[in-house]
Amino acid sequence: MQQDASPLESLRREYRPRVPAALTAPVSELGFADTHPAASPADAATVAARFPRTAGRPVATLVRSGAEKPLVPRPVRAGVVLSGGPAPGGHNVIAGLLDALQDIHAHSTLVGFLGGPAGILRGRKIALDERVVAPFRNTGGFDLLGSGRDKIETDEQLKASAATCRELALDAVVVVGGDDSNTNAAVLAEHFLEHDVPTAVVGVPKTIDGDLKNRDIEASFGFDTATKVYAELIGNIGRDAPSSRKYWHFVKLMGRSASHVTLECALATRPNVALIAEEVLASGATLASIVDGIADAVAARAESGRPYGVVLVPEGLIEFVPEIRALIDDLNALLANRAGDPDARALVAEALPASSRAVFERLPEGFRGQLLLDRDAHGNVQVSKIETERLLIDLVAAELGRRRARGTFAGAFHAQHHFLGYEGRCAAPSNFDADYTYALGRLAALLALAGRTGYVATLRGLAGPAESWTAAGVPIASMFHVESRKGRPTPVIRKALVDLHGRPFLEFAANRARWAIEDAYRCPGPIQYFGPPEVADSRTVTLLLERGE
């Protein structure tokens, strides 16, 4: 469904993404060279056994002239699918893909599968040409095709996908997705090779969560834009705090298990407190110790005449607190297949193990009810629905109440809660994400032409100017490790959690004591598409610390 363009969108349609010269060079001058070994998966033997045709291959770097196998232009028939949660820049992957396919050969064609991977299974698709794609250039959202979270896993699903690709005579399918979707792309690639389906499967690394990141993938697309939107808002809230001098703002941030979004926003906005779930897990912190830490900050700031503050809370926090994890597991075990059971409370009082019952009883009443009521179709607690930001407010207020009774706290504590997620997932891509995704789309087309199946498109040197990025296909299987899924050891892409020894976390850790006490708030402001490069072409703090000079 084409939306009615705003003035900014109309202007942005004309934006020409900047890309490394190699990506727009005549195709016949280009080739992929197997330049160096890919990373070694954590459990190489298991991966090799499961992926005999696609494991163990080297990195394929895009080179100009002198390539072992120069690319030979021919019409390419390609499909593209958007998978999982939307991320800014998805439409530019499609635009880059379309432009490169046309540059490769005027008779190339592109179809878009509708509604995510289910579109492949059911053969639901639309033809993508310039007329269709033009209004979506440099826009946010996945609404050109829609998205979906279906997986292609079972034999039946793999066969249905093969049938669709054969029927459409596709040379390639480009899968735009996160860790699970790219894992799925590798499964599909292996299956197609095994069954002589002549369709290459190429991945493109997407997710605002920032957790699809490794030796070869410097950043997943969308992280830059989404964190800038959240940082804009947190920056504004951080201006409001010392203006109104009245509220502590607890801001929960999307990002699933990983705390990359929270860490990036903390580095960009310098809140008083930012919780990093990976650190909580590593330290074995209890909920009480987390609450104590926040209460300490509230008390210290109250003493210096600052009854206000900003606290960032990652979405995944609650699962990383060991005692809460245990409680959730115990509740799930106890209440499985009893969704909607009105006697859940009595059952919990009777049968919950003593340690978890003690944790449960210390939670505020509203949250006890939420844990019992908000369960999914299988009766499991829906962790993503737990309002951690409100839970923390209640618990901090209770702790400060105890301190007040003891005479150790005399200040005020009023709080506001926020949850930022949907506000940024479909923002129009920043210049960085617009450039990055367009270039990834062009690279995916070249990988498709080269028949490099089971590879993910990667660009390196992202901290520097687009013109100097280097392009390569990296075997997805090289990013695998083995996890237990549905009780079976399964190779999947290793999800990148925040590295507690990495520069972004260390930078945060070195400053947070000062940020807790001072008003060090920083206001990055909204994404700028025009103007001086220091604002229009900025990178995330995370990327600069990890990959900058």
Next chain:
Amino acid sequence: MQQDASPLESLRREYRPRVPAALTAPVSELGFADTHPAASPADAATVAARFPRTAGRPVATLVRSGAEKPLVPRPVRAGVVLSGGPAPGGHNVIAGLLDALQDIHAHSTLVGFLGGPAGILRGRKIALDERVVAPFRNTGGFDLLGSGRDKIETDEQLKASAATCRELALDAVVVVGGDDSNTNAAVLAEHFLEHDVPTAVVGVPKTIDGDLKNRDIEASFGFDTATKVYAELIGNIGRDAPSSRKYWHFVKLMGRSASHVTLECALATRPNVALIAEEVLASGATLASIVDGIADAVAARAESGRPYGVVLVPEGLIEFVPEIRALIDDLNALLANRAGDPDARALVAEALPASSRAVFERLPEGFRGQLLLDRDAHGNVQVSKIETERLLIDLVAAELGRRRARGTFAGAFHAQHHFLGYEGRCAAPSNFDADYTYALGRLAALLALAGRTGYVATLRGLAGPAESWTAAGVPIASMFHVESRKGRPTPVIRKALVDLHGRPFLEFAANRARWAIEDAYRCPGPIQYFGPPEVADSRTVTLLLERGE
């Protein structure tokens, strides 16, 4: 407390606001001419009796040369206070004031009162010079001075204010605030005249709520920026809806009683449903009929394969639904002075009037608890804390459940809730708000020099370029009507609610049926400070419809 500037803030410090030439002309070439009668207050006799010295005066238009009384440059000693909720541009009022005072005479001085009107009462202040003000030019927030909601009303408070102004030998105090604060400024002006305090009181119209608007005030400052931030986010959410095809997003918006913010955001983003509280009141709609209307939209969209949507809800809605208003009044009467009473529920079951009890019983359990528990120190229901967006989700889900049982609805309904307010109040001012507030500050300095006490600074022609705006002081008393406050008839500035016969509402009403069914979502994107004027210098839809060509 000076914040650590972000790259954008550093750049914006250098931005030179555009203002009408008259505001930067040599002071000796300028004067105020009493050009035309001010508006007539609704109850002129009461106002005249209460404001014998400041009511009934004409509009004082700023003119170049030929003024009846040309301005005579001299050192001016001025104070400034920020009052009420922060709004983007407050710091630029101060910057404009400072620059104009310096242009009037190099020996002029400016002090800023700290923490709102309480700063005047207690004489808490800081000296404002270029060194102090420079880092705050074109930034959001009120953190340079802080704000506060205290009023200057009692004899004692009026005397304390007079003492502060005498002690500092102030020629003028500039009050930056909303309807209540400007009402207060008029009270102070009248008091000072009555008691020969030689300090002029000049108002500047501020509020993101957009409800300080009348014949002479085209827009309060901050409305432009705040609604653009909210529209950015709603636009992103409106991209997410058809991308994920999964959720109905219910977005509550700040704005106190008036629905201007919601109406502007609706015009800018074209959601499926936008509730306008003033229309609900005028039509006497019940909560059930509102819920029915939303459920109809959900059902119609489900039928056309669109199980998603966007609903905007003004913060003030709940008070405008007659039955809820009655319930709240009954609860307040019943529970006054019983804050925290554990027997509130039993009391309600026994003693709430039957009509209100029926309304109460139909509310979801969580909200019944909220109404009973979240009461202020006087035991009153805290209307602003009622989570209307969640209440509507629960009620719509229940209504759809009934339709499903009857076989008239077969779709899915999953919802997300959002509340946007603090995210935008302290955003850095848009170019429009930066220009507007800087010009208002300069104008306030000229009104101060002219000794025009009890006037509010106004600029007209805001839909056009800044260079062509006209400047005038308008007597605050001309904006009064009489309301009962604390049981006494009291002249106050009439709060502007959404005019159901005005062009913004009519434009919305003419399009909403189409927006309900189609995906007409519009994505305005983030505020741009650079780039082509159609994005960097845009106005609100409301202003263009009300005041445009």
